[in-house]
Amino acid sequence: MHCDDIRDQLDKLWDGQALGEIRQHLASCAACSSYHRDLRLVRAGFSLLRQEETPAPSLGFAQRLVRQLTEVSKVPSMADFFERVGRRFVYATLALTLLAILALAVPSTGPVRALTVSDIQVPAQEASLANSDPMGESLPQESPGVAPADAPVPAVPSEAK
Amino acid sequence: MENSGAPVAQEIQWIKSAQHGDPEAFGPLVEKHQQRVFALVYHLVRRRDEVEDLAQEIFIKAFRAIRSYNFQSSFATWLSRIATNHCYDYLRHERVARVSYYWQMGENSQQELEANLESLPEHVLDHEEQMVLKDMVSKLLDRAPENDKEILVMKELQDYSVEEIADLLKLKPTTVKVRLHRARKRMLDDLRQWREESKGHAL
Numbered sequence: 096m097h098c099d100d101i102r103d104q105l106d107k108l109w110d111g112q113a114l115g116e117i118r119q120h121l122a123s124c125a126a127c128s129s130y131h132r133d134l135r136l137v138r139a140g141f142s143l144l145r146q147e148e149t150p151a152p153s154l155g156f157a158q159r160l161v162r163q164l165t166e167v168s169k170v171p172s173m174a175d176f177f178e179r180v181g182r183r184f185v186y187a188t189l190a191l192t193l194l195a196i197l198a199l200a201v202p203s204t205g206p207v208r209a210l211t212v213s214d215i216q217v218p219a220q221e222a223s224l225a226n227s228d229p230m231g232e233s234l235p236q237e238s239p240g241v242a243p244a245d246a247p248v249p250a251v252p253s254e255a256k
Numbered sequence: 257m258e259n260s261g262a263p264v265a266q267e268i269q270w271i272k273s274a275q276h277g278d279p280e281a282f283g284p285l286v287e288k289h290q291q292r293v294f295a296l297v298y299h300l301v302r303r304r305d306e307v308e309d310l311a312q313e314i315f316i317k318a319f320r321a322i323r324s325y326n327f328q329s330s331f332a333t334w335l336s337r338i339a340t341n342h343c344y345d346y347l348r349h350e351r352v353a354r355v356s357y358y359w360q361m362g363e364n365s366q367q368e369l370e371a372n373l374e375s376l377p378e379h380v381l382d383h384e385e386q387m388v389l390k391d392m393v394s395k396l397l398d399r400a401p402e403n404d405k406e407i408l409v410m411k412e413l414q415d416y417s418v419e420e421i422a423d424l425l426k427l428k429p430t431t432v433k434v435r436l437h438r439a440r441k442r443m444l445d446d447l448r449q450w451r452e453e454s455k456g457h458a459l
Contacts, residue, residue: 133448136389136447142414144390145412147390150307151291153308155284156286160283160312167316
């Protein structure tokens, strides 16, 4: 049996079950014998550490911990705060995005279109043209949809005859 | 082992209440698992005066994370995972010790210790010899890669079964056996290397 095989049988050595063949090799091989000696040292060290008495919780450890957790849970944590604020921020961003998409998608002309500058300027020009008719022959023309229906009709100069 | 396997009905009730934010329900869970957590922390950290503070931090962390516990593994296993990670976070800030009492013993004392160990069980060695061996293995554990240390502490010091370690590390039992074998081998190789280093320093 070679040295490498011996080292691979480590688990058996570790558990203290060195087989006859391994023992024979150990007796004749200084390197493996030294390896085995180290193994025994380490295994003994582990065994002693395992037997050590581990520290026990002090009296009332669990009760103190629960009290501490109760106090901590009363105060909202920073994580909760950011979670709450973050969620609101996401909702607001979604709402704004939706509005922006609607504004772009709906055409700018339509029944709810606001008055523009050209809407105001056109009737004003027409009115000034009607007033400046020197012959009084032309009747004021209604501009449907722009001039109000009950707008005063300009005076007809026939009365002057 | 008593703590392995699925949680029993009473424990499930405590866990569910704690998951709804009830610290009072967490109390019995602490009482049930505190000794195991203390032992694990002590074996990983090896500082008696730090154990209670670390255990307290671990339980607080566990309470805050308890909603992530999904009953797939035992509660003890889940808690051990938190404890192990927390101890490693703590140890990463610590310096690894370079000197062992074993190297400071004279050659004759070393040989005497080895001869005694051949004929006597370790627990009947004298106090100083026991202290030297414990110190040596503690420091070898400190020098070991994290994965090796973790598996060696669980198997050799905490006496967890291979199946329990597999559950804890999310590995197959056969993989655990292979890793354990390699970890032991690496530790022995490191002991030899450390011996050479210490001889070099002594010269």
